[in-house]
Amino acid sequence: MAKSSVKVAVIGFGTVGAGVVKILQAGAEDIYRRTGVQLDLAHVVDVDLQRDRGVELKAGLLHDDLDRVLADKDVAVAVELVGGTTKAAEIHKRLLASGKDVVTANKALLGERGKEIFETAREHGRCVAFEASCCGGMPIIGALHTGLAANRISALYGIVNGTCNFVLSGMSNEGKDYSTVLHEAQAAGFAEADPTLDVTGVDSAHKIAILSMLAFGKEIDFQAVQVQGINTIDLTDIRHGQELGYIIKLLAIAEQNEHGLSLRVEPALVNKESYLAQVQGPFNMVSVFGDAVGHTCYLGRGAGMMPTASAVVADLIETARGNAGRIFASTAGLGRPAEPAQMCPVDEIRSEYYLRLSSVDRPGVFAQVAKIMGEHKVNISGCLQQGSRSGQFVPVVMMTYRARQKDIYDALSELARLEVVNAQPVCLPVVMLPADE
Amino acid sequence: MAKSSVKVAVIGFGTVGAGVVKILQAGAEDIYRRTGVQLDLAHVVDVDLQRDRGVELKAGLLHDDLDRVLADKDVAVAVELVGGTTKAAEIHKRLLASGKDVVTANKALLGERGKEIFETAREHGRCVAFEASCCGGMPIIGALHTGLAANRISALYGIVNGTCNFVLSGMSNEGKDYSTVLHEAQAAGFAEADPTLDVTGVDSAHKIAILSMLAFGKEIDFQAVQVQGINTIDLTDIRHGQELGYIIKLLAIAEQNEHGLSLRVEPALVNKESYLAQVQGPFNMVSVFGDAVGHTCYLGRGAGMMPTASAVVADLIETARGNAGRIFASTAGLGRPAEPAQMCPVDEIRSEYYLRLSSVDRPGVFAQVAKIMGEHKVNISGCLQQGSRSGQFVPVVMMTYRARQKDIYDALSELARLEVVNAQPVCLPVVMLPADE
16 A cells, blocks of 8 residues: 556646656656655557657657557556547546546536536546646645535635736736737737637636535536626726725635525626735635635646646546545545535625716716615715816716625616716626635 | 545544534534545543533543543544643554554644654554644645645745744734733733743744655654744834835745755745735745745644644544545655655855844944955845934844855854944844745
8 A cells, every 4th residue: 555556648748748747757756755656657649649749758658549548457547638528528438438547637628517527437436536627736626625624615716717817917017908918928828829718707617616516515507607707807997996905806706605605707806905916927826714714725826837737646646546536436526426506596696896887077977876876775885086077978986885786787777877877887896705813 | 435434532622622523513414415424423532521611522422531442443543632742642652553543733743753653653554644733724734745746845935833923913013012912812812821832933843844744755853943933033123124125924944955955943034025924813824836836825724723623624534534544654754764854054054134233323333244244255235224323322234135044143243243233133034935937
């Protein structure tokens, strides 16, 4: 038991695959010294056999034939780094059916089709380990599996997409607009050529679905995650937020309240003194609240070759030890069935809000706005208004006390119908983490 | 494999023991639902059978006879919460010899006599799990065991003692002196009646010894940790630090450089924009730098009934799954022998420094001071000096560029011998975390 040797196949030789190969080639001896686990790279599978990935492979390791991996009885664990949800699902199923454990960084697959993949693993008595699927090398999956396992988790707030955080940091720090910073992020390698999954919040939704399943021990329907991205964020709101003492971050939120579990991804204002507000560039942060432990918080690089490879190899070590298998087998939603989470109706979500509307600058307009807010039980806690002295449209920025999302939305649609209000009002939640004093 | 049921004994029914009992009594069902692990409390052992701990125990659970636990073959794992290094060592050895795994929060025992305890566990084929020994419920031990296992760790910087952080936070935020805040901390339950182990830095030294053994996979000699506490910190230096943009924190530091491993506990200036500077009150934070993952950082409550109990129960779950045993068996320094760490000679430690001396306020004195610094290859990067216009002693505060600790100390002893310098100069390191951009 003290020493284990395991043969590993890597399926998908892209950026992260190359990182995994680097660690397995350069770090294997040190890993063995510290952990007693010997990881031997036996196959690297990719359709592209020519491209230079900046790592040298021993002759014969790289090929394009998944069947050779499936037939190799010595391979105990395979790393799926193909990505996507269709071909990757098939690869997972074939690997599991051939008796191999699977390690993956594929958040889209597990976020959207996790139940199906985990059931397949269960049928075949194998495991799927996925530390690398959320937040790169920050060991948040491990923390939920083990370190926090004694807790009933009440809430989780995360900056879980490095691309979005890089873009929002750039907009906040440098006052540049969305598309300028997005292009810079692409040039710097912090955004994909097609950044849609990131900037629309879908990638963050995949991650909050995975994290919530573990945190709450419930089956999560990916479609139940409310998703809003950063692609509609206006520099104006970032500036107004800063004047009021807030930074805008894309948050992935899971909150358990008396109505059920609320899962959402949304750009939100966070107090500029908070830890979340200070997360810069491609870093990720996750704050978790447990009934015994209180607030714990995790910071690390959210993506990239080596941080993600770090998490993949961590899972390989735990799989080789047999621990990943035991955790998988005993965890609700993985090796054991879990009940579907009871979801909080969207209307029952409560938050403070930031509102901006464009209204004609003339006497009585603010009173009209305030009256409508009051009729919908939304109390204004503060406002920013600069007169134009010209009867033109001017921005009116309001902060509210805690209110029901439905009441805010109802008030907003009524406001949008006023003649004195121009264009669709902007509404962003103001997220205050639970007190832990 | 999917479900495990384990009988647990708790030895030591103090604050943390009561917290463990609370979780096992109120949370067992939820833990079983999520993790498949059923934890059954079978014994609670304490010499004091009368005191009210605010938890109700089933009749017969509480007794004062350790032998009954040793003889109970159904008990697979015992929690040692007695504390101290003498009696606790004996309890560990008897429990391990009787075939039980041990979970403990005892950092003093493991920091000072860990090797002996781990060898005993090894001999008996049992394990010792100790997530609760460092930083309460923050799962830093788990992160080092598993999530970061693929990395060569280069450095670790931690605020690992909540009492010291509470006292320093109070001094910084409220401008109160050391003894006033310490009394407040005692009244609020954040400091012991005898706070010696905390304020002298010894408790932090225990923790950095434990964390370093895991991070570097080496045997650590506790005596090799350089220890300085907060009990000599003067409010004057906290104020000067703030003027210069720094906050004083008690840091536990492990740095690997070309000369070896440097382990030290010292009050240090950290940039007020850094995450470490913002850790308030009883919270702990640990920043870890790995070659693949880069910077990861962990925050949580460092002590207290429920956070520590959260970590104890997490270890019980992993012990019940068999995972704690597999990790123990395969980890260098625990179930497998580790080589002693090669230590960096104290003289070779390098840092920036903050210096304060009290000198006569007359022409030529600063030139004399600067000359001595220069002769010892210490370059001054900035200074604060306010003239008294009276020829009296005035504080001279200097910041240095990176220098060898030996050179600074040599310069300081020469300075202390100058007639124009009054009292022992104050010297504190300025700790800058490695860049991770």
